[in-house]
Amino acid sequence: MKEKNPWHKPLTIIITVIGVIAIVALVTVAEIPPPVSAQYGIVLDAGSSHTALYIYKWPAEKDNNTGRIEQKHSCKVKGKGISSYAAVPEKAGMSLTECMQEAEMQVPAWRHQETPLYLGATAGMRLLNMENRVASDKVFEAVEKTLQRFPFSYQGARILSGQEEGAFGWVTVNYLDDRLKQGLQTTGALDLGGASTQISFVPREYDISESPSNAVAFRLYGNYYNLYTHSFLCYGKDQALRMALAHQTQSGPITISDPCFHPDYSVTRNYNTLYDSPCVSERKPKVAPLNFIHTGEGNFLQCQEVIKSLFNFKSCKYSKCSFNGIFQPPVQGSFGAFSAYYFVMNFLNLTDVFSALCIDNILTFKLVEQIKKLHSDINEKYLAEYCFSGTYILTLLTEGYNFNTETFSKIKFIKEVSSDAGWTLGYMLNLTNMIPAETKDSPPLPHAGYVSIVTVIVLLLFILCVCRCVWVKGHLTLSNGP
Ligand SMILES: Nc1ncnc2c1ncn2[C@@H]1O[C@H](COP(=O)(O)OP(=O)(O)O)[C@@H](O)[C@H]1O
Numbered sequence: 001m002k003e004k005n006p007w008h009k010p011l012t013i014i015i016t017v018i019g020v021i022a023i024v025a026l027v028t029v030a031e032i033p034p035p036v037s038a039q040y041g042i043v044l045d046a047g048s049s050h051t052a053l054y055i056y057k058w059p060a061e062k063d064n065n066t067g068r069i070e071q072k073h074s075c076k077v078k079g080k081g082i083s084s085y086a087a088v089p090e091k092a093g094m095s096l097t098e099c100m101q102e103a104e105m106q107v108p109a110w111r112h113q114e115t116p117l118y119l120g121a122t123a124g125m126r127l128l129n130m131e132n133r134v135a136s137d138k139v140f141e142a143v144e145k146t147l148q149r150f151p152f153s154y155q156g157a158r159i160l161s162g163q164e165e166g167a168f169g170w171v172t173v174n175y176l177d178d179r180l181k182q183g184l185q186t187t188g189a190l191d192l193g194g195a196s197t198q199i200s201f202v203p204r205e206y207d208i209s210e211s212p213s214n215a216v217a218f219r220l221y222g223n224y225y226n227l228y229t230h231s232f233l234c235y236g237k238d239q240a241l242r243m244a245l246a247h248q249t250q251s252g253p254i255t256i257s258d259p260c261f262h263p264d265y266s267v268t269r270n271y272n273t274l275y276d277s278p279c280v281s282e283r284k285p286k287v288a289p290l291n292f293i294h295t296g297e298g299n300f301l302q303c304q305e306v307i308k309s310l311f312n313f314k315s316c317k318y319s320k321c322s323f324n325g326i327f328q329p330p331v332q333g334s335f336g337a338f339s340a341y342y343f344v345m346n347f348l349n350l351t352d353v354f355s356a357l358c359i360d361n362i363l364t365f366k367l368v369e370q371i372k373k374l375h376s377d378i379n380e381k382y383l384a385e386y387c388f389s390g391t392y393i394l395t396l397l398t399e400g401y402n403f404n405t406e407t408f409s410k411i412k413f414i415k416e417v418s419s420d421a422g423w424t425l426g427y428m429l430n431l432t433n434m435i436p437a438e439t440k441d442s443p444p445l446p447h448a449g450y451v452s453i454v455t456v457i458v459l460l461l462f463i464l465c466v467c468r469c470v471w472v473k474g475h476l477t478l479s480n481g482p
């Protein structure tokens with residue numbers, strides 16, 4: 001008689017049911033496309049001194065909020081900023097062609113059409129727009145014409161407000177540090193450009209109503225942030241230098257001896273060129289020669305006096321001000337200082353240490369010719385201006401924003417944190433809605449998790465089946481045996 005197989009019926013039914021469920025699940029899950037492709041976004045930062053193109057990349061399958069964005073590529077546009085082409089606007093457009101062609105190569109062709117392309121202009125165009133609206137519109141027309149020729153999804157070119165520039169710089173720094181998602185204490189952002197400078201931070205106690213125009217409220221990943229931000233037009237380092245020179249040429253002299261420049265420095269400058277900016281135009285001396293000779297003297301304390309004269313510390317109708325009657329709560333927490341802050345402080349080796357007392361020792365003004373020999377790879381204009389710029393930065397931070405020895409030590413001079421620090425990433429994150437206001441409940445298991453579990457179940461079933469077959473076969477052999 002054939003022995004009854006104990007594996008029969010209930011077990012077979014269970015195995016069949018689980019097997020069917022597993023196969024159905026596997027088929028369903030397998031239908032979701034695997035997470036392989038990437039998405040791209042392009043932002044052009046049209047600054048006062050130059051334009052830079054940034055390409056960002058993020059995993060395509062993580063819709064909107066979970067994928068990490070990284071900087072894939074950057075390209076420095078040759079020549080000056082777009083505002084410098086006011087007299088020949090078509091050249092502003094042409095200047096962008098090379099970097100745009102690079103972008104075409106960098107982004108896979110099949111992604112071109114869905115890759116958003118933005119251009120944001122900052123203080124250089126803000127000034128041109130104030131000075132000559134028609135010229136500013138023509139520059140934008142030329143730039144648009146060039147950008148639209150490329151196969152990307154062009155989203156427009158516009159001037160960012162100072163508030164946007166400050167706030168997006170803050171978003172970038174905190175996004176890169178991963179502080180927003182984790183709800184950590186945020187880092188303030190200090191951006192020094194050529195034509196404007198921004199300060200943005202979350203103050204300890206903040207009465208927004210005192211100056212609503214300085215307040216930006218964000219809700220990011222479920223957290224509220226009340227950001228203080230201010231952009232000082234004309235206080236970027238190039239316009240600040242113009243203001244310092246204007247201060248020293250009020251009487252229209254033929255020669256000036258500038259304490260902020262090296263003792264052997266001597267350059268002929270044109271009065272019309274110097275005063276050709278809304279930051280200084282009203283102060284142009286009535287009577288002046290065509291040119292003046294700008295010579296150096298190299299004296300830190302006197303240089304600081306000249307620079308202090310660019311700030312008005314007198315009038316303040318708020319509880320507290322930085323300068324020029326602008327409301328500013330006391331600085332709070334750590335700060336990331338980037339763009340020209342970084343370039344200058346990195347060159348002067350002042351990025352790690354600070355003692356208000358030792359600045360003048362560090363900034364002993366050597367002969368500019370010696371410095372040129374030591375740093376033959378660096379642009380001569382930058383070299384000649386580093387002492388002015390260094391003194392300007394220290395004065396702006398300590399006298400202007402009221403950083404003291406303790407709070408200054410919390411400033412980190414940064415070029416990048418995996419991606420370059422600047423407003424462009426924050427701008428793109430905002431325009432593509434990449435940072436959600438709320439944290440979405442993430443699925444209990446990611447796609448890969450489901451696939452693994454189903455695979456393990458199927459494997460177990462397979463092993464179970466094999467065992468059963470072996471058992472049945474063995475049993476039959478035994479029962480059929482002699
Ligand atoms: N290597 C460098 N050394 C010193 N300064 C630099 C260097 N590279 C860029 N800069 C300066 O950084 C500033 C960048 O400002 P930019 O972004 O063009 O202007 P804005 O933000 O005011 O529109 C300019 O003053 C430029 O001269």
Ligand SMILES: [Ca+2]
Binds near residue numbers: 047048193
């Ligand atoms: Ca800038």
